[in-house]
Amino acid sequence: MKSTKYVVTSQDSDVLPSDIALKIYELGREINIKETCFGVIIDGEEDDVEATVKEIRAMDPSNIFIKDRGFPPGDPRRCRGHRGGGARPGFYMLQHESEILPLISRGLAAEARGEEAPPEIGTKKRPSLERLEEMINEEFS
């Protein structure tokens, strides 16, 4: 069965979409590649794609993110070229998450360095009704 994946690079990454595409060409597997502004879309047989994904991730483990895609690249039902322009469905979520990727990359890098989990910060809770009553009595009595 065929499988399609997005490979998205974080803004902090030194790896360019063209570097990923070249790496896939070097691997010599039968995979279709589409370069985009945020990374690449790869399409091929499931086993080939899975093996390729591992190789790509190794290029920059904390800055490369991979996601499944339902439609193959260039599918006329999703491709902007066939639909008369505009963002394709699903782009907004990708855009939204891309903004958070540098933070997640730093978290993953800290994990890879073997850093300890940061301590939990206690959030301030709202005072209960009883406590609020006590506070009012203390203040105004």
Next chain:
Amino acid sequence: MVKVMVYPPTSMILADLVERKGHEALVVSKEVRKKIVTPGLDSPPLNMTPEDPKKGLKYAAVDVPSGVRGRMALLGPMIEEAEAAIVIRGDDCTLGCTGCARTNELVRFLLKTKRIPLIELEYPGDEFQAKQFVFKIREFLEGLN
């Protein structure tokens, strides 16, 4: 390997973190893929087959908005398949034109009543929160083994 449902079901960050730890992420694109390889659908998931509302009716009554039932036709089978779940709360992308608040509530409810390991988080706003986010997810996923 555990099947972990991620919510939002289109989340790249969650799906990636799950697959890094060797588990299988249940994402909506895999469900869409199943529909794409099915002949006779012009534009899935926008076009539905007569079978889809029936699937949605299993989770939401007939008087529930059709958007909820349509979404549940895709998300319902994923919830049934899930052995664990990671849910993001209060994210902008789960509301408005790209999401549905009622579906979010229903999915959270169904996941909670399923009594599977579940972690609820919020997307990080700074580096400190990001580290906590990654460590919490790692701890959760390692605990599933």
